[in-house]
Amino acid sequence: MADVVVLGAGVSGHTAALHLSRLLPPGNTVTVVSPNSQWNWIPSNIWVGVGKMAKKQVVFPLAPVYRKRGIRFVQAKATAIRPRGDETSERPAVDVEYTAPDKARQTERIRYDYLVNATGPQLRFHATPGLGPDGGHTVSVCTADHAVEAAAALRDTIERLKAGQSQTLVVGMGHGTCTCEGAAFEYVFNVDHELREAGVRDRARLVFLTNEAELGDFGVDGMVFEERGFQTTSELWAGSLFRERDVQAILGAHVSRVEPGVVHYETLDGASHTLDFDFAMLLPPFGGVQLKAFDRDGADITEHLFAPSGFMKVDADYTPKPYDEWRAEDWPKTYQAVGYDNIWAVGIAFAPPHQISRPRKSANGTVIAPSPPRTGMPSGVMGKVAAMSIADRIKHGTSAPNHEASMAAMGAACVASVGEGLRTGSAAAMTMMPVVPDYQRFPTGRDLADTRGEVGLAGHWVKLMLHYLFLYKAKALPGWQLIPE
Amino acid sequence: MSERMHEQQLRVPAGSTVADLSKAPLPTESTLRKRMSLPLQVIRFFVFNARIMRMVLKGHSQDH
Ligand SMILES: Cc1cc2nc3c(=O)[nH]c(=O)nc-3n(C[C@H](O)[C@H](O)[C@H](O)COP(=O)(O)OP(=O)(O)OC[C@H]3O[C@@H](n4cnc5c(N)ncnc54)[C@H](O)[C@@H]3O)c2cc1C
Numbered sequence: 001m002a003d004v005v006v007l008g009a010g011v012s013g014h015t016a017a018l019h020l021s022r023l024l025p026p027g028n029t030v031t032v033v034s035p036n037s038q039w040n041w042i043p044s045n046i047w048v049g050v051g052k053m054a055k056k057q058v059v060f061p062l063a064p065v066y067r068k069r070g071i072r073f074v075q076a077k078a079t080a081i082r083p084r085g086d087e088t089s090e091r092p093a094v095d096v097e098y099t100a101p102d103k104a105r106q107t108e109r110i111r112y113d114y115l116v117n118a119t120g121p122q123l124r125f126h127a128t129p130g131l132g133p134d135g136g137h138t139v140s141v142c143t144a145d146h147a148v149e150a151a152a153a154l155r156d157t158i159e160r161l162k163a164g165q166s167q168t169l170v171v172g173m174g175h176g177t178c179t180c181e182g183a184a185f186e187y188v189f190n191v192d193h194e195l196r197e198a199g200v201r202d203r204a205r206l207v208f209l210t211n212e213a214e215l216g217d218f219g220v221d222g223m224v225f226e227e228r229g230f231q232t233t234s235e236l237w238a239g240s241l242f243r244e245r246d247v248q249a250i251l252g253a254h255v256s257r258v259e260p261g262v263v264h265y266e267t268l269d270g271a272s273h274t275l276d277f278d279f280a281m282l283l284p285p286f287g288g289v290q291l292k293a294f295d296r297d298g299a300d301i302t303e304h305l306f307a308p309s310g311f312m313k314v315d316a317d318y319t320p321k322p323y324d325e326w327r328a329e330d331w332p333k334t335y336q337a338v339g340y341d342n343i344w345a346v347g348i349a350f351a352p353p354h355q356i357s358r359p360r361k362s363a364n365g366t367v368i369a370p371s372p373p374r375t376g377m378p379s380g381v382m383g384k385v386a387a388m389s390i391a392d393r394i395k396h397g398t399s400a401p402n403h404e405a406s407m408a409a410m411g412a413a414c415v416a417s418v419g420e421g422l423r424t425g426s427a428a429a430m431t432m433m434p435v436v437p438d439y440q441r442f443p444t445g446r447d448l449a450d451t452r453g454e455v456g457l458a459g460h461w462v463k464l465m466l467h468y469l470f471l472y473k474a475k476a477l478p479g480w481q482l483i484p485e
Numbered sequence: 486m487s488e489r490m491h492e493q494q495l496r497v498p499a500g501s502t503v504a505d506l507s508k509a510p511l512p513t514e515s516t517l518r519k520r521m522s523l524p525l526q527v528i529r530f531f532v533f534n535a536r537i538m539r540m541v542l543k544g545h546s547q548d549h
Contacts, residue, residue: 215504236510239509240509240510240511240512242506243507244511244512250504271502273502381544410544411540411541411543423521424521426521433543450539450540454533456521456525457520457521457522457526458526458533459529462533
């Protein structure tokens with residue numbers, strides 16, 4: 001009989017926990033440790049952030065779902081991993097600190113036989129002085145609560161526009177090493193849509209401020225599409241949308257500081273600039289959640305398990321190499337932690353071997369290059385794969401082979417809504433196969449049959465369908481396991 | 486120069502680092518109409534979902 005502990009109840013951890021509850025024979029236990037009592041379908045935070053959806057439409061309480069699935073839910077944050085146990089027991093353990101109001105600050109050491117680290121990103125607003133909603137001067141849509149604040153700020157801006165004032169709205173990335181450009185792309189076009197609906201677009205200057213050197217990079221080095229007998233690029237495709245909607249783009253930018261109403265940024269040529277704003281939604285850079293690791297004797301072994309970024313090291317090739325030598329094989333397949341065959345790190349929590357986009361530095365040496373995104377679909381698949389590997393080991397012994405899902409062989413869909421409404425909505429819908437380009441297999445890095453971009457109403461329906469489908473699946477309602485990750 | 490481009494250039498402050506998108510292809514009226522045409526978009530909806538399902542089948546299980 002084994003005890004499985006999952007850290008994190010986001011896309012990857014929740015998926016892993018649900019599958020474990022389905023795959024494990026009775027007698028084994030699944031425990032989920034997560035600081036929030038609610039599950040959040042993060043992609044729909046974009047709609048909350050423009051006031052088109054209420055917070056309650058994108059979150060639901062986890063406890064009843066876990067009760068139904070026989071999963072123990074510990075509302076706490078993990079603080080340390082003890083992969084070889086401690087002075088009292090050889091059984092591995094995680095230290096947690098409760099966040100539930102009735103037990104706040106209490107601690108517990110939870111023993112495990114198998115551990116899944118799915119703690120997602122730490123939102124590093126502090127990397128840029130003045131960034132973010134907590135003590136900074138910009139809003140965010142990373143959490144449902146942030147998105148509610150963003151919607152209120154946007155509403156105020158629209159009121160000022162209606163009163164006849166001109167306003168500058170800036171949307172984008174709050175640091176040179178940010179990831180998740182797709183989310184900012186989506187938000188800027190939703191803001192554009194709102195401004196048009198309110199009849200005030202002509203008084204608003206809308207600026208997309210990004211660390212991407214080219215539009216359409218999306219942190220995946222851009223894409224090549226085949227269209228009407230020609231190869232075209234995601235750069236031209238995205239550029240077309242920006243031009244059509246009159247959204248200005250500032251590229252290759254590292255935001256160094258935000259003051260009230262002013263963004264300071266550096267561009268790839270090394271020059272410093274400022275941009276005045278009335279409304280700014282800038283995403284933070286992501287790091288790993290700061291977990292510590294200790295050996296039996298209490299020695300700090302954090303750097304054995306985690307990269308300096310705070311992400312957990314897994315079965316990737318972390319040898320530093322130049323861009324030209326990056327290969328699909330560098331990317332992890334099993335997500336098993338380095339040195340421990342009973343720990344997995346999935347979703348945003350694993351340390352990628354390198355970026356996907358071409359690395360770039362400004363003339364001053366500042367890194368201005370998107371970090372690799374780990375979007376919903378791959379994160380869910382990794383969670384499922386870890387659950388299947390653990391279930392096999394429990395059922396067939398520790399020599400059972402691991403299941404595999406490399407991002408260099410897996411596709412992803414990115415549906416960026418660019419407007420809302422069943423008849424008036426639209427979305428820029430992209431699919432890429434694989435996420436990490438493989439130039440050894442495909443001349444353009446990706447399979448042209450499955451790598452596509454299109455704009456239209458259908459994309460909006462897809463986005464809406466995914467919203468309802470994933471909420472249904474996450475609630476573990478009948479047939480949930482048939483809905484792909 | 487189209488009116489829209491002219492407007493955009495008016496609003497970009499001098500010395501700004503805003504990217505020049507004047508070479509990006511502008512969709513024609515017919516393309517814009519197709520993007521919102523109900524019958525056509527119903528077809529695109531099914532095509533897009535079929536593509537996602539194909540990717541799921543190809544990539545989600547890579548076990549040997
Ligand atoms: C605004 C926005 C829009 C997005 N839109 C899309 C989209 O359209 N399509 C798409 O595919 N992807 C999208 N993404 C990306 C997607 O949300 C992520 O890929 C996905 O959430 C990653 O899953 P995860 O499980 O790794 O992390 P998360 O979903 O962030 O989950 C992490 C979990 O760990 C918990 N946790 C944190 N610290 C601890 C701790 N110390 N101990 C225990 N638990 C902890 C958190 O509370 C959370 O439950 C978007 C992201 C953002 C920010």
